[in-house]
Amino acid sequence: MNPKQPRYNDQKEGVITIRNLKISFGDLHVLRGVDLDLYQGENLVVLGRSGTGKSVLIKIISGLLEPDEGTVNVLGQDVSQLNSRELDALRLKIGFSFQSSALYDSMTVRENLEFPLIRNVRNLSRAEINKAVEEALEDVGLSQTINQMPSELSGGQRKRIGIARTLILKPEIMLYDEPTAGLDPITSNEINNLINEVQERHNTSSIIITHDLTCAKTVGDRIAMLLDGRFERQGTFEEIFEDPNDERVKQFYEYNFID
Amino acid sequence: MQASTTSSKSDSSAKPVVSRRFDRIFLALSDVASFMAQFFKEVFVPPYEGKEIIRQCYEVGVRSLPLISLTGFITGIVFTNQSRPSLATFGATSWLPSLISIALVRALAPLVTALIASGRVGSNIGAELGSMRVTEQIEAMEVSGTNPFKFLVVSRVVATTFMIPTLAMFFILLGMLGSYVNVHQNEATSFMTFIDQFFSSISFLDINSTVVKSIVFGFTIGMVGSYKGYHSSKGTEGVGRAANSSVVTSMFLVFIEELLALQIINAIRAV
Numbered sequence: 001m002n003p004k005q006p007r008y009n010d011q012k013e014g015v016i017t018i019r020n021l022k023i024s025f026g027d028l029h030v031l032r033g034v035d036l037d038l039y040q041g042e043n044l045v046v047l048g049r050s051g052t053g054k055s056v057l058i059k060i061i062s063g064l065l066e067p068d069e070g071t072v073n074v075l076g077q078d079v080s081q082l083n084s085r086e087l088d089a090l091r092l093k094i095g096f097s098f099q100s101s102a103l104y105d106s107m108t109v110r111e112n113l114e115f116p117l118i119r120n121v122r123n124l125s126r127a128e129i130n131k132a133v134e135e136a137l138e139d140v141g142l143s144q145t146i147n148q149m150p151s152e153l154s155g156g157q158r159k160r161i162g163i164a165r166t167l168i169l170k171p172e173i174m175l176y177d178e179p180t181a182g183l184d185p186i187t188s189n190e191i192n193n194l195i196n197e198v199q200e201r202h203n204t205s206s207i208i209i210t211h212d213l214t215c216a217k218t219v220g221d222r223i224a225m226l227l228d229g230r231f232e233r234q235g236t237f238e239e240i241f242e243d244p245n246d247e248r249v250k251q252f253y254e255y256n257f258i259d
Numbered sequence: 260m261q262a263s264t265t266s267s268k269s270d271s272s273a274k275p276v277v278s279r280r281f282d283r284i285f286l287a288l289s290d291v292a293s294f295m296a297q298f299f300k301e302v303f304v305p306p307y308e309g310k311e312i313i314r315q316c317y318e319v320g321v322r323s324l325p326l327i328s329l330t331g332f333i334t335g336i337v338f339t340n341q342s343r344p345s346l347a348t349f350g351a352t353s354w355l356p357s358l359i360s361i362a363l364v365r366a367l368a369p370l371v372t373a374l375i376a377s378g379r380v381g382s383n384i385g386a387e388l389g390s391m392r393v394t395e396q397i398e399a400m401e402v403s404g405t406n407p408f409k410f411l412v413v414s415r416v417v418a419t420t421f422m423i424p425t426l427a428m429f430f431i432l433l434g435m436l437g438s439y440v441n442v443h444q445n446e447a448t449s450f451m452t453f454i455d456q457f458f459s460s461i462s463f464l465d466i467n468s469t470v471v472k473s474i475v476f477g478f479t480i481g482m483v484g485s486y487k488g489y490h491s492s493k494g495t496e497g498v499g500r501a502a503n504s505s506v507v508t509s510m511f512l513v514f515i516e517e518l519l520a521l522q523i524i525n526a527i528r529a530v
């Protein structure tokens with residue numbers, strides 16, 4: 001499979017800027033000085049082994065965790081300086097696709113999709129809500145599931161409904177946590193295509209966390225590799241893996257990738 | 260507001276074991292205290308989750324009603340039937356309604372209702388919030404502009420605090436009915452006489468203390484279930500543990516509170 005043609009923005013306008021980010025849990029130093037930029041309109045893949053702090057990183061970006069040190073600037077705002085109302089407002093511009101999909105399992109698909117809409121946008125008519133829900137479901141190709149419960153859906157469907165639920169607020173940034181984890185190759189490929197479609201259709205800037213190199217190759221305009229709590233390698237897929245003189249990168253490639 | 264996922268960030272590296280254990284207990288207690296403080300901070304501040312509170316009241320109240328009613332009714336019959344012989348020795352079976360009313364109102368109704376609710380409602384809240392924590396639903400709520408503590412915890416605790424006293428009242432009513440059925444069969448007491456005797460032996464203090472006690476029990480059950488679920492550890496076994504320890508902990512606390520209430524009520528009676 002050929003890697004995708006990188007979509008670089010000429011001006012390289014940064015939407016997320018992270019500098020010297022550090023966080024530890026007790027004695028466990030997870031992030032040890034992370035620098036990372038996400039540019040407008042690009043898909044940035046964050047690669048790394050399990051437990052290296054990839055999820056922690058995007059939870060810090062969306063203000064779910066507080067870093068010990070460093071700055072996170074999202075759409076021109078320093079996340080740590082925001083009060084709770086400002087943080088809520090910023091979060092509406094960030095779509096978060098959770099690893100476990102995080103569908104509310106006491107609600108139907110329709111209620112799941114309505115939830116962020118009803119709670120954040122005032123004075124919507126019933127017709128407007130229905131239209132938005134139907135559009136978002138169409139976006140992910142799952143219109144027929146509208147009245148089902150999450151427990152009735154397959155893993156790939158849950159993932160797509162989770163993505164639809166975040167798309168309903170038309171976010172400028174998407175954060176995907178292991179979008180293909182636990183899915184079969186065909187379903188994974190569908191999710192990868194969906195990620196690319198979201199990028200093209202809504203011109204979103206996305207961070208995609210994964211340890212799946214097929215996913216990285218298919219969706220990533222740029223790859224950043226999290227090694228020992230830092231991003232030591234950044235670049236296109238080839239730049240990183242063509243000549244992996246770093247032993248850790250080589251290992252990652254050999255053990256994870258079947259072309 | 261930060262999610263409570265950071266709560267375990269403590270440095271307890273090179274300390275002796277005993278001191279570390281004290282640290283842990285102290286940390287757990289301060290965790291519970293801040294959880295309760297957050298409840299009182301958020302329960303009175305708008306926006307109120309009215310719809311969710313009503314839904315939870317339905318879950319807690321209406322869904323538990325059949326079990327509580329049945330238990331109350333049977334308790335009324337059995338307790339009346341079993342008390343009869345000892346009163347009969349003194350030729351005092353006419354005191355049965357008074358005896359039953361005191362037993363039901365003062366002790367059985369609040370305690371049995373709370374214990375049943377610990378099992379049914381407490382475990383339910385623990386498991387529900389636990390699985391929401393584990394599958395990141397709580398975090399999903401937080402990033403979509405909804406305060407999960409208010410939406411999930413406050414609504415449940417408010418619901419149990421209101422519904423457990425209500426259920427205890429139903430327990431008394433159905434217990435009374437069961438007792439009447441038994442007394443009517445055996446002593447042919449009329450309904451009006453029964454009611455008259457039933458209420459003549461209990462005071463306002465009895466009713467009030469039962470209501471207050473049940474409010475405390477309800478608050479305890481909601482709080483314990485929510486705390487255990489909200490702080491559930493990752494993995495499916497975390498959910499099971501949250502459900503299980505919700506039941507054990509809230510039953511234990513209900514007993515302690517019952518004993519404390521007894522002391523307080525006796526002190527009030529003595530005045």
Ligand SMILES: Nc1ncnc2c1ncn2[C@@H]1O[C@H](COP(=O)(O)OP(=O)(O)O)[C@@H](O)[C@H]1O
Pocket residue numbers: 025028030048049050051052053054055056057264265267
């Ligand atoms: N809230 C937390 N409290 C304590 N430790 C945590 C917390 N969140 C994550 N960790 C630890 O940080 C490390 C990185 O976690 P994570 O970011 O989930 O890894 P991954 O790269 O697989 O997504 C893990 O060892 C995890 O146990």
Ligand SMILES: [Mg+2]
Pocket residue numbers: 054055056099177178
């Ligand atoms: Mg992860």
